[in-house]
Amino acid sequence: xxxxxxxxxxxxxxxxxxxxxxxxRLIEAGIIKDLEGxxxxxxxxxxxxxxxxxxxxxxxIGILKNPRLVSRVTQSVAKVVGDHVAKGELPVTLGGDxxxxxxxxxxxxxxxxxxxxxxxxxxADINTAETTKSGNIHGMPVSFLLGLxxxxxxxxxxxxxxxxxxxxxxxxRDVDAGEKKILRDNNIKAFSMHEVDKYGIGKxxxxxLDHVNPGxxxxxxxxxxxxxxxxxxxxxxxxxxxxxxxFREGHYICEAIxxxxxxxxxxxxxxxxxxxxxxxxxxxxxxxCSLVRSALGETLL
Ligand SMILES: N[C@@H](CC/C=C/[B-](O)(O)O)C(=O)O
Ligand SMILES: [Mn+2]
Ligand SMILES: [Mn+2]
Ligand SMILES: [Mn+2]
Numbered sequence: 001x002x003x004x005x006x007x008x009x010x011x012x013x014x015x016x017x018x019x020x021x022x023x024x025r026l027i028e029a030g031i032i033k034d035l036e037g038x039x040x041x042x043x044x045x046x047x048x049x050x051x052x053x054x055x056x057x058x059x060x061i062g063i064l065k066n067p068r069l070v071s072r073v074t075q076s077v078a079k080v081v082g083d084h085v086a087k088g089e090l091p092v093t094l095g096g097d098x099x100x101x102x103x104x105x106x107x108x109x110x111x112x113x114x115x116x117x118x119x120x121x122x123x124a125d126i127n128t129a130e131t132t133k134s135g136n137i138h139g140m141p142v143s144f145l146l147g148l149x150x151x152x153x154x155x156x157x158x159x160x161x162x163x164x165x166x167x168x169x170x171x172x173r174d175v176d177a178g179e180k181k182i183l184r185d186n187n188i189k190a191f192s193m194h195e196v197d198k199y200g201i202g203k204x205x206x207x208x209l210d211h212v213n214p215g216x217x218x219x220x221x222x223x224x225x226x227x228x229x230x231x232x233x234x235x236x237x238x239x240x241x242x243x244x245x246x247f248r249e250g251h252y253i254c255e256a257i258x259x260x261x262x263x264x265x266x267x268x269x270x271x272x273x274x275x276x277x278x279x280x281x282x283x284x285x286x287x288x289c290s291l292v293r294s295a296l297g298e299t300l301l
Contacts, residue, residue: 002040003041003092005042006092006104007024007094007096008049008094009051012099015065019095019096019272020096022096022288026292031092032044038298053076064152065136074103077093080107090263091108091265091266094271095268098125105265106145107265108264108265109221113161116220120171121225124169124172124179126183128182131181131182145161146164146186147160165212169192170191170253191204219265222295223266223267224291225269226284227239228245230243230246235275235280237272237275247287251291254294258294266296
């Protein structure tokens, strides 16, 4: 079994510098050796993938920031991830901000059209060009993947391959009003922290899988934004929100998804090693590596 680490040193989907350094810190923390220790053959194409992509003249489109840069980088990520998936390799995409998921999930769905997406996040990342208040595209990838909202020519390459009944969220607790309406209007299954409290993470994951993968026969793309975790667990991230998943709840999700044997692609997003003190950075990077290990088969016993 082969996994391909796709380091995406990219921050264009949001305004805080530093998240582009997430990949190198996760690699330096030893994630490659960790995965080899779990029996994976690990491919890594180096730290500079996608850095050659630029957009010299990139004024906002509406209020969307860095639209051309985000579009070009995510389109390139779609190809890289799609190629790995086509070769039967499991891409582990290290961010970088969550706009990258427009690329990773496009890549997965181009090869596995029946795949389901499990989105772990404090945020729904489903704003459209009409509903976004920030213009930060890391708050929008899901709307493009679903084909919701007004067309934005720059992103016309993103095919609406994701179906609303193949998407489920866990960890939501900071959803914009416009996003709440989109979730309701489209009957998108979402387990907020309220449901996690009410049912417990074990039941939430079971119901989530029953919803998007009732026969446990569909490939799974797990997109994990570390800000789904409580800021006390993963402090070095750009949009922290209190009242998040515990260290164990985050790991349980990864362990349970691995146990299905259906994982075909993983994103580990929004680690920003320039935020908070060095101890916090070290902690956040370590948690990121640990989550990846759990999603790729590390068990406690
Ligand atoms: N909903 C906010 C926050 C977006 C958060 C994105 B993140 O989940 O990828 O961190 C926005 O649209 O700006
Ligand atoms: Mn490659
Ligand atoms: Mn996110
Ligand atoms: Mn988030």
